[in-house]
Amino acid sequence: MTNVFDDPRITAVGLLFEAHAGLSARFAAQFEEHGLSAVEFEVITRLARSPGNQLRMTDLAAQTSLSTSGVTRVVDRMERDGLLTRRACPNDRRSSYAVVTAAGMQRLNETLPGHLQMIEQWFTGQLDPEALAALLDGLRRVRDAAHPCATAGSDDADPEQIAATGGATRRS
Amino acid sequence: MTNVFDDPRITAVGLLFEAHAGLSARFAAQFEEHGLSAVEFEVITRLARSPGNQLRMTDLAAQTSLSTSGVTRVVDRMERDGLLTRRACPNDRRSSYAVVTAAGMQRLNETLPGHLQMIEQWFTGQLDPEALAALLDGLRRVRDAAHPCATAGSDDADPEQIAATGGATRRS
DNA sequence: GCCCAACGACTGCCCGAGCAACTATAGCCG
DNA sequence: CGGCTATAGTTGCTCGGGCAGTCGTTGGGC
Numbered sequence: 595m596t597n598v599f600d601d602p603r604i605t606a607v608g609l610l611f612e613a614h615a616g617l618s619a620r621f622a623a624q625f626e627e628h629g630l631s632a633v634e635f636e637v638i639t640r641l642a643r644s645p646g647n648q649l650r651m652t653d654l655a656a657q658t659s660l661s662t663s664g665v666t667r668v669v670d671r672m673e674r675d676g677l678l679t680r681r682a683c684p685n686d687r688r689s690s691y692a693v694v695t696a697a698g699m700q701r702l703n704e705t706l707p708g709h710l711q712m713i714e715q716w717f718t719g720q721l722d723p724e725a726l727a728a729l730l731d732g733l734r735r736v737r738d739a740a741h742p743c744a745t746a747g748s749d750d751a752d753p754e755q756i757a758a759t760g761g762a763t764r765r766s
Numbered sequence: 767m768t769n770v771f772d773d774p775r776i777t778a779v780g781l782l783f784e785a786h787a788g789l790s791a792r793f794a795a796q797f798e799e800h801g802l803s804a805v806e807f808e809v810i811t812r813l814a815r816s817p818g819n820q821l822r823m824t825d826l827a828a829q830t831s832l833s834t835s836g837v838t839r840v841v842d843r844m845e846r847d848g849l850l851t852r853r854a855c856p857n858d859r860r861s862s863y864a865v866v867t868a869a870g871m872q873r874l875n876e877t878l879p880g881h882l883q884m885i886e887q888w889f890t891g892q893l894d895p896e897a898l899a900a901l902l903d904g905l906r907r908v909r910d911a912a913h914p915c916a917t918a919g920s921d922d923a924d925p926e927q928i929a930a931t932g933g934a935t936r937r938s
Numbered sequence: 939g940c941c942c943a944a945c946g947a948c949t950g951c952c953c954g955a956g957c958a959a960c961t962a963t964a965g966c967c968g
Numbered sequence: 969c970g971g972c973t974a975t976a977g978t979t980g981c982t983c984g985g986g987c988a989g990t991c992g993t994t995g996g997g998c
Contacts, residue, residue, distance in 0.1 A: 731897070823947060838949085855946095
């Protein structure tokens with residue numbers, strides 16, 4: 595062939611994207627065993643790690659890859675399933691919190707250990723600590739360079755926190 | 767906090783997923799400048815690198831992250847836009863080829879250099895060769911472990927070939 | 939040669955998500 | 969206080985994509 599498409603740069607993104615796709619698929623399968631989608635898992639995780647197991651809808655949108663309308667709908671579904679509740683914000687009557695219910699916490703506790711196990715099985719456990727550190731270091735640089743901080747206006751947050759599945763962004 | 771969510775495994779997937787999201791967004795923006803979506807770019811690239819600039823619909827589906835119905839529709843759109851054509855397969859009257867038109871090749875040639883430049887700018891150029899090699903090596907292992915070869919029954923294809931020009935994030 | 943299971947492509951239906959429009963509230967500035 | 973703009977959340981519309989069902993075709997078994 596000897597064409598342009600054998601460019602090492604193309605191969606590089608191919609590797610990154612396929613690794614991502616592969617892991618996504620594995621994770622999604624495990625989430626589904628517990629009746630969750632990937633987005634729902636992310637939502638419930640972000641909430642559970644926030645003070646009071648709750649976040650305002652906008653902040654939740656900022657921490658996830660969703661738009662605010664997307665958050666509205668995901669919270670709709672999860673509220674219908676009893677995993678979340680909406681709670682009015684005392685200070686600002688425009689805002690409302692999404693709160694994890696007891697059932698939601700239980701669901702998360704059922705799902706999380708298996709999830710960590712899968713990460714280890716398909717990702718971190720595939721490499722010796724040294725190689726893993728090198729991989730993560732490279733990823734961190736790429737992430738810092740490419741990640742659109744403007745994604746939801748939460749660019750003031752510590753990126754490392756965001757990477758680690760969400761830091762509670764304190765704004766306003 | 768000292769909670770479960772600071773687990774290094776979570777941080778690791780966070781890095782990988784955010785790097786992917788960041789690059790996807792950058793790439794998508796550049797594709798859009800040329801009137802292409804990420805999926806369309808992947809489709810036209812896979813076709814252009816194949817002998818005769820063509821592939822059967824099923825094979826195209828196998829190489830992309832799309833289902834066969836997804837391919838049907840993407841090819842519909844691109845045929846409407848004049849980038850592709852369908853051609854009947856002489857041997858098997860069930861099959862049809864998707865072929866890149868001259869306009870399609872031109873569009874690709876307009877898009878590709880900028881794309882390579884972006885890869886370099888946001889990804890490969892962020893690391894010195896040694897670190898990049900380490901990163902790619904790690905990614906390759908993770909990809910080999912986690913990537914679902916069964917994705918579309920094309921497990922006989924050279925994985926490295928498939929890796930090249932990985933396109934959009936699949937649903938998951 | 940005939941039949942039937944397998945296969946390739948396409949279509950109907952549904953779902954999830956984004957954008958833009960809308961409503962209600964908040965805060966500012968006069 | 970009255971008005972004006974910005975903000976939080978929701979909803980209508982649209983679009984892309986998957987699943988499952990359909991139709992035509994193929995090839996193997998008899």
